[in-house]
Structure formats: C-alpha cells, structure tokens
Amino acid sequence: MSLNTIAINQQMDKFDGHQRVWLFGYGSLIYKADFPFIERCPASIAGWSRRFWQGSHDHRGTEAAPGRVATLVPDPGAVCHGMAYLITPDVFAHLDHREKNGYLRLATDIHFDDGSSEQGLVYIATAENAAFLGEASEQQIALQIASAHGPSGPNRDYLLALAQALRDMDRHDAHVFAIEAFLHDAGA
Numbered sequence: 507m508s509l510n511t512i513a514i515n516q517q518m519d520k521f522d523g524h525q526r527v528w529l530f531g532y533g534s535l536i537y538k539a540d541f542p543f544i545e546r547c548p549a550s551i552a553g554w555s556r557r558f559w560q561g562s563h564d565h566r567g568t569e570a571a572p573g574r575v576a577t578l579v580p581d582p583g584a585v586c587h588g589m590a591y592l593i594t595p596d597v598f599a600h601l602d603h604r605e606k607n608g609y610l611r612l613a614t615d616i617h618f619d620d621g622s623s624e625q626g627l628v629y630i631a632t633a634e635n636a637a638f639l640g641e642a643s644e645q646q647i648a649l650q651i652a653s654a655h656g657p658s659g660p661n662r663d664y665l666l667a668l669a670q671a672l673r674d675m676d677r678h679d680a681h682v683f684a685i686e687a688f689l690h691d692a693g694a
Contacts, residue, residue, distance in 0.1 A: 526544060526594060528549075528592055528593075528625075528627070529543075529591045529592075529593050529597075529601070530551055530589075530590050530614060530628040531588050531590070532556050532576060532587075533576035533664075534668065535589065535629075538667075539589075539591060540604070541593065541597045541604075543592060543593050544594070546589060548589060548590070548619055549588060549617060551614050552584070552586075553582055554580060554630075555579055555586060556576050556586050556681060558682075559574070559579065559639055559641060560576065560637060560639065561573070561574065561638065562574065562637070564606070565656050566656045566658055566660075566661040567654040567656045567661060568655075571653070572639065574639060574647055574661065576668065577609070577631040608635030608636065608638060609631045610629065611627050612628055613627055614626060614628045647685050648685045648689040648691075648692060649688075651664075651665050652689055668682060
C-alpha cells in the first residue's frame with residue numbers, strides 16, 4: 507500500500523449520513539487536537555496494543571531517516587487507553603491529511619469511562635503499508651527516536667508528549683514508558 511492513504515480513506519463510507527462520529531486517538535491525537543470537536547473524553551478500545559512500529563516520513567522524520575510513531579497492533583485481551591473526540595464528518599478531510607502516512611480509518615467500538623460504548627473510528631497503520639517499520643526492541647526504538655527529526659519537530663517530542671499525556675490521564679503503557687526510559691538513559 508502507498509505511503510499516502512488519503513484516497514483510500516475518502517472511500518470509507520461507514521459513517522456516511524452521520525452528523526457526528528466518535529474518533530479514538532491513541533498517539534498524538536491524545537494531546538494535539540488541531541481540529542474542531544464537539545466533545546472530548548477519555549476512552550479505550552479492546553483487542554489492540556499501542557506500538558511504535560510505524561515509520562514517520564512526513565512529520566517526525568524524513569524519507570532517508572524516518573522517525574517512529576504509534577500505531578495499534580492486534581492483541582487479544584489488551585485494552586488501549588486514549589482520548590475520544592466527537593466530531594462532524596467535515597473534519598475527516600483534515601484528519602485524512604494528518605494521518606496520510608499509512609494510516610487507514612477503521613470502525614471500532616469505543617468504550618467510555620462511564621461504562622457506555624459507541625461505534626466510532628480509529629486510524630491504524632497496518633503492516634501492509636509502505637511506511638510500516640515493524641517490531642524492534644524498546645531500546646532500538648528509543649535510539650531511532652533520539653536521532654529522528656522531521657517537519658513537525660524532533661521525534662523525541664512526540665514520544666515525551668505522549669508519555670506525559672498518558673500520565674496525565676493516569677494510564678500506564680509499558681511499551682511507551684520503556685521507550686521513554688531508554689531515551690532518557692541515552693541522554694536524549
């Protein structure tokens with residue numbers, strides 16, 4: 507699959523006709539909502555784990571030296587915590603551009619802290635996209651993040667902002683926090 511997924515995402519018609527749609531964010535969407543939203547609240551999705559396995563050629567790295575950013579990988583029994591945003595469909599154009607580097611819109615059940623749930627969407631970069639870097643040790647990921655820099659700034663800023671956002675939500679993510687610890691140990 508191409509690095510640019512805008513056209514593919516524009517074909518998703520699951521929420522056509524909806525006036526409002528819930529969006530689940532698990533990476534920079536937790537702390538950087540650069541789009542209009544109606545409501546925002548902590549939420550989770552089941553069966554997925556957050557992993558820094560997606561390459562960033564357009565925001566936190568370059569074609570020659572990609573950064574690493576979060577995606578979700580299937581993980582039965584796991585729960586991924588993040589932030590849900592109630593948006594209008596006109597926001598999709600902005601989000602499709604923001605998430606164009608290999609991320610696809612997928613329908614998912616979003617679970618809220620009050621016990622309710624709604625079907626919404628999430629952007630996930632699967633192993634089939636050209637920017638997918640795949641599994642590596644947290645130490646190797648930290649070393650790559652320490653040296654990567656792209657148009658949106660240093661890759662380390664993305665990781666550190668995500669780790670802080672998770673702490674602010676009182677949520678633990680062993681993968682994110684291990685990478686953060688290795689990054690600090692490397693003096694980055």
